[in-house]
Amino acid sequence: MSRTRRLSPAPPAAVLALLSLAQFMTAIDFDIVFVALPEIGRRLGFSERSLQTVVSAYTVVFGGCLLLGGRAADRLGARRVFLTGTVLFGGSSLVAGLATGPAMLVAARAAQGLGAALLTPSTLKLITTHFAEGAPRNRAMSVWGAAGASGAAVGALGGGVLTSAVGWEAVFLVNVPLMAVALAAAPVLLAGDPVPSGTRGFDLPGALLVTAGAASVVSGLVSGPGSGWTSAPGGGALLVGLVLLGAFVLVEARTRDPLVPRRIITDRNVLAAVVVVFVFMGTVGTLYYLFTTYLQDVLGYSPLAAGLAFLPLSLCSVAASVVLVPFVLGRLGIRGTLVVGMTGVALSMVAMALGMSVGATYWATLPAVLVWGTFAGLSFPPLFVAVSTGVPAAQQGVAAALASTSQYIGSAVGLAALVAVATTGRGPAPDPATVVSGLRAAAWSAAAVTLVGAGLAAVILRGPARTPGMSDAARRSPGAGQAHDATGNAGPPRGGGSAARRPRT
Secondary structure, eight states: EEEEEOOOOOHHHHHHHHHHHHHHHHHHHHOOOOOHHHHHHHHHHHOOOOOGGHHHHHHHHHHHHHHHHHHHHHHHHHHHHHHHHHHOOOOOOHHHTTOOOOHHHHHHHHHHHHHHHHHHHHHHHHHHHHOOOHHHHHHHHHHHHHHHHHHHHHHHHHHHHHHTTTOOOOOHHHHHHHHHHHHHHHHHOOOOOEEESOOOOOOHHHHHHHHHHHHHHHHHHHHHHHHOOTTTIIIIIOOOOOOOHHHHHHHHOOOOOOOOOHHHOOOOOHHHHHHHHHHHHHHHHHHHHHHHHHIIIOOOOOHHHHHHHHHHHHHHHIIIIIIHHHHHHHHHHHHHHHHHHHHHHHHHHHHHHHOOOTOOOOOHHHHHHHHHHHHHHHHHHHHHHHHHOOOOOOOGGHHHHHHHHHHHHHHHHHHHHHHHHHHTTOOOSSHHHHHHHHHHHHHHHHHHHHHHHHHHHHHSSOOOOSSSSOOOHHSSSSTTSSBBBSSOOOOOOOOOOOOOOOOOO
């Protein structure tokens, strides 16, 4: 049992704005650095081979530490972890912007990754704390998803603009004032963390094993395409990571207080959502790479022009997340929304494959881009709604971290696989027709895998159902005497936070 501090009286819109800002910043940091890489290499003296560490230092630490961040949010309190992540992310961004050499910048990027790994699961847990399960949480997740989509768009555009106008340092320093705003607002807006009445273990061996294992797997997936799958940085790191994750499973089976509670491992909806997240990000996330390759290598676009070409996609994605997701979730539920969304994404990939050709223009692919953005925006938020539905409040952080880890590793696996498909049979200097042929094959493959993901969502995810009791924040909101199902419909009152059975599909 635990004693809970007084909940924040802050308006829900202000709380959601703060949490969306954190999501926006962690999303923007994936893309904003890419356009600045050539100047970073020249100014700081990176070699051509070592320059990719500016990206991989962030991605490896972020992907490897998500589960640790999620469990910390559950055990130490989501607001505490959110504040710690904000300080670490903002401070390391400042150091990165002031870096005078490669080692300083790479270390700062690794610290940024750790800050993001603390922010992401704590942000999702705070959404479940402040917004009741059902329609309020669906709307909040929709805005949160839109913040991520807009962050990706601003990253692609802003990196080019800031680097051209100010210099490479600006792509990191832009985070500092935004994180300062978040740090000032969080203590005022966010509900207080529970104060535990007793002590419980943190499963340090499990935390170390899963962090090292996940980081090694992500490192291998990032390095494999460039270094080769038989090299130490590629296949070697991947093998070490899998061994460490196997050891983690053995340790978890024998510990009294595991890092990933058995209740989460056996939850059908959580596991289904984690699998579908993996498939979805393995294809949709990779489509960005395929499309920008087409724009730059076939149509001859500059990096900045290619970033502008993604603007319609981002606008459609944001609009779908904010406008369509609450409505469609209310009508079709999580499972139906995911099936419709992922099927639409698969169709957009087919249209993309048909629209790409050597003599074509951007306008030939624009309809596919609009469909892609709309259905991707419709699909992403329900994945995290599914993960949070019915999970006890004390385990929301680790559930969110599982989904985020699956999202990240799925992107890495999908990129490695589809790049291999796109480049099969290419020589060192392929002609545009060969490039287009490979990109088409990759798009067809991505469409097929996305349809498999839609089928998994239809078969494995449970249908709409009443879920366990609401959080304390929800009980203080109007209509808190009613439960909400996954579609946002009100159910009969119940008390005591007791779990309700979920019907099988």
